[in-house]
Amino acid sequence: MSKTYYNPDDLRKFGEITEWSEELGNKFFDYYGKVFEEGALSAREKSLIALAVSHVVKCPYCIDAYTKDGLQRGITKEEMMEAVHAGAAIESGATLVHGVQMMNKYDKLSM
Amino acid sequence: MALLKSLSARKNDLSKPENQLAFLSNGIFKEGELPFFKDKIAKTGNYPLKPEKLEILQLNLGYMCNQVCSHCHVDAGPDRKEIMTKETMQQCLEVIKTTKAHTLDLTGGAPEMNPNFRWFVEEASKAGIKDFIVRSNLTIILANKKYHDLPEFFKKYNVHVVSSLPFYKKEKTDKQRGTGVFDKSIKALQMLNAVGYAQPETELKLDLVYNPSGAFLPTNQQALEQDFKTALKEDFNIDFDNLFAITNLPISRFLEFLIASENYEDYMYALVEAYNPAAVESVMCTNTISVSWDGWLYDCDFNQMLELKVDSKVQHISDYNEDLLNNREIRISQHCYGCTAGAGSSCQGTVA
Numbered sequence: 001m002s003k004t005y006y007n008p009d010d011l012r013k014f015g016e017i018t019e020w021s022e023e024l025g026n027k028f029f030d031y032y033g034k035v036f037e038e039g040a041l042s043a044r045e046k047s048l049i050a051l052a053v054s055h056v057v058k059c060p061y062c063i064d065a066y067t068k069d070g071l072q073r074g075i076t077k078e079e080m081m082e083a084v085h086a087g088a089a090i091e092s093g094a095t096l097v098h099g100v101q102m103m104n105k106y107d108k109l110s111m
Numbered sequence: 112m113a114l115l116k117s118l119s120a121r122k123n124d125l126s127k128p129e130n131q132l133a134f135l136s137n138g139i140f141k142e143g144e145l146p147f148f149k150d151k152i153a154k155t156g157n158y159p160l161k162p163e164k165l166e167i168l169q170l171n172l173g174y175m176c177n178q179v180c181s182h183c184h185v186d187a188g189p190d191r192k193e194i195m196t197k198e199t200m201q202q203c204l205e206v207i208k209t210t211k212a213h214t215l216d217l218t219g220g221a222p223e224m225n226p227n228f229r230w231f232v233e234e235a236s237k238a239g240i241k242d243f244i245v246r247s248n249l250t251i252i253l254a255n256k257k258y259h260d261l262p263e264f265f266k267k268y269n270v271h272v273v274s275s276l277p278f279y280k281k282e283k284t285d286k287q288r289g290t291g292v293f294d295k296s297i298k299a300l301q302m303l304n305a306v307g308y309a310q311p312e313t314e315l316k317l318d319l320v321y322n323p324s325g326a327f328l329p330t331n332q333q334a335l336e337q338d339f340k341t342a343l344k345e346d347f348n349i350d351f352d353n354l355f356a357i358t359n360l361p362i363s364r365f366l367e368f369l370i371a372s373e374n375y376e377d378y379m380y381a382l383v384e385a386y387n388p389a390a391v392e393s394v395m396c397t398n399t400i401s402v403s404w405d406g407w408l409y410d411c412d413f414n415q416m417l418e419l420k421v422d423s424k425v426q427h428i429s430d431y432n433e434d435l436l437n438n439r440e441i442r443i444s445q446h447c448y449g450c451t452a453g454a455g456s457s458c459q460g461t462v463a
Contacts, residue, residue, distance in 0.1 A: 012380055044334070072323065072330040074338050076280065 011061045044073050051080060052087030115179060117188040118364060125367050126186060128418040135361065135445040139376055145383050148447045155388040160441040165433060166398040168212040169412060169458065170203055171195070172222040172231070173404045177254045180275075180288045182322065182365040184416055187220040194224075195404040200231045202406060202428045207238045211433060212400075214242040216458065218412065221251045223258060236268040244271045246320075246458075249299040250292055262299075262306045271316040272303060273355070273458075277324050279342035287324040300349045309350040318353045320460075326374035328381055328452055329356035332461045355460030358382075360413050360449035382448035390455030393462040396441045402428050410441045412458070417446065 018025030036046050047069050054062035070080050118126035125131055139145045152158045173194035176187035195203075207215060215235060222228055222245060236243060245265065252261045265272055276296055277287045284293040300317075307313035319339065323329050336354035343349040359365045361378060369375040396410040400421075406428040409415040423439040425432045455462035 012377075068327050071325060071327045074278070074330065074335055 006060050008060075008064065011064060014061070044075065047073055048075065048079060048083040052083040055084050056087040056091050117179065117186045117190055118367060119186055120188070120190040123367065125363065128416065131362055131366060131446075132417055132419075132444055134366070134370075139379060140445055145379060148443050148445050151383070151386060151448075152388075152391055152443070152451075155391065157388065157391045160391070160394070160396070160443060162437050162439065162441065163397045165210070165212050165400060165437065167214040167216055167395070167400075167458075168207065168210055169216040169218060169399055169401045171218050171401065171403050171412065171415060172220070172225040172228060174220045175224045176220040176248065177224065177251055178221070178248055178289055178292065180364075181368060182287055182324070182359050184360055184363045184365060184413060185220060186363045186416070191220065193404045194226075195406075197227045197230075199404070199406045199428065200227055200234075202431075203402060204231075204234050204238075206428060206431045207235055207240065209433075213240065214244060215240040216244040216246070218246040218458075221248050223247065223251050223261060229264065232264075232268050232270065236270075242271055243269065244273050246273050246275075247299075248288075249274045249276070249296040250288075252299040252302060253295045262302045262308070265303075266306045266308070266315060269315065271318070272308060273318045273320060274300070275320045275322070276300075276339075277322055279339050279346070283324045297347050297349065300343070300351070301347065304348075304350055309352050317351045318355060319351050320355045320357055322357045322359055326369060326372065326378045328358055328385060329456070332356040332454065353460070355458070356454075356456070357458070357460065358449045358452055358456035360446045360456075362413060362446050363416055379445070379448070382452045385452035386448065387451055387453060387455060387463055390451045390453070390463040393455060393457075394447075394450045395457035395459070395462070396450075399458075400436060408436070410439075411450075413446055413449075414442055417444070419444070 015029070018029070036043060036050070041049075047066060050062070051066040051070060054066050067080065125134075136147070140147055146154075149158060152160065171185075174185055174187045174191035175189065175194055176183075176185075176191070177189060179188040215238075217232075219225075225231070232245070247261070247265075252258050264270075274296070275288075276284065278284050281293040284296065285291065303317055304310065306315075308315045308317040321329065321335055321339065329335065332354060335356055339354050340351070343351070361369055361375070361382075366375075369378050396414070399411055401409040401412045401415050403409065403415050407415075408421045408423070408426055408428065408431070409419065410421060414420075419442040420426050421436065421439055422442055423436050425435045450456050450462075453461075453463075
């Protein structure tokens with residue numbers, strides 16, 4: 001048994017989740033594959049969104065996967081870093097907007 | 112940063128083809144984690160791999176090059192002295208006169224550095240081969256005054272120029288091919304455009320070769336071509352015809368990089384996972400004969416670098432016989448996964 005929670009080699013085994021629940025696993029991978037096809041958004045744009053979300057949900061597997069995907073698609077490192085900042089800005093904004101709740105509560109409680 | 116010397120000059124173990132082949136057959140393959148290429152293609156009914164109709168005769172005029180690119184499968188560089196002699200060129204010319212191949216493809220190293228290059232192009236062009244390719248690294252055009260007129264020379268003989276440009280940005284290109292390579296490549300492309308290459312009023316063809324600058328596979332060739340076209344036009348007013356996306360094969364200096372950067376296993380997994388039986392059907396060794404600087408015959412340029420001569424009674428240009436060669440079995444190893452991944456890869460780009 002691995003002594004660490006995350007093992008980079010496990011990413012290659014992702015597909016094996018279907019072995020313990022074939023129907024749900026297959027449905028997930030079908031859905032996943034469909035989502036990243038060319039559509040109203042290009043596959044390139046979706047790759048950048050996936051990279052940003054990977055950082056926000058702090059998934060090391062996803063970060064590895066979508067950094068590589070971006071390189072393969074010819075996405076530049078400047079574009080990748082801007083995508084990460086977009087994710088980070090939303091994440092920090094989501095924290096900070098709660099500041100309004102704090103202000104509201106503060107004002108309500110104060111004389 | 113680009114390497115300063117070839118594996119050969121550094122006396123690196125990987126400069127010996129037998130060591131590369133041993134490496135590619137051990138580890139994850141020997142331990143059964145990944146299937147041998149032979150077993151993989153047998154499963155999809157493609158073993159043994161046999162030639163189809165010969166279309167391309169590819170001649171390697173020598174391993175000397177003015178660049179030392181970090182991914183080079185030839186291990187080419189200024190320190191390589193292997194150069195095709197005029198005598199071997201004469202033997203090639205005899206073959207060119209009678210071959211059924213419609214494409215003649217000159218490669219290297221930098222083929223232009225062969226002292227008999229121009230004479231050979233003049234002679235070979237007389238055979239009237241339909242598509243006459245020279246693989247130019249572009250920077251050679253600016254490397255020395257004596258090469259400055261190469262665009263005019265190519266034009267005169269209606270040479271189809273195929274040039275490497277790993278990316279449309281300076282940083283990635285220079286990292287793979289050496290400092291200053293991008294700026295010189297751009298200048299050379301502008302010179303080719305100026306004499307009429309890739310211009311609507313001429314039929315002079317200029318194609319670019321993209322290969323990933325790292326341990327990852329190329330993506331959709333058409334999408335990349337569009338990105339290259341837009342960026343090169345907007346930034347440098349450069350036109351070209353087609354972009355060929357070529358996968359880096361795990362041999363020579365690229366293999367050295369994969370091992371040193373601990374990317375080897377992941378890369379091989381990615382290649383095997385992307386195995387595409389449709390690509391096997393059209394893999395380039397089925398329509399190509401590769402001739403080395405010293406006249407030996409190979410199934411492809413990669414096998415040439417691994418010294419896997421054709422499995423035929425005929426092994427040298429001096430005994431060339433197309434019918435006999437067409438009965439051979441193509442020699443394979445794990446590096447072949449590089450040509451069968453995804454949309455496939457060949458010197459003419461994707462195949463599937």
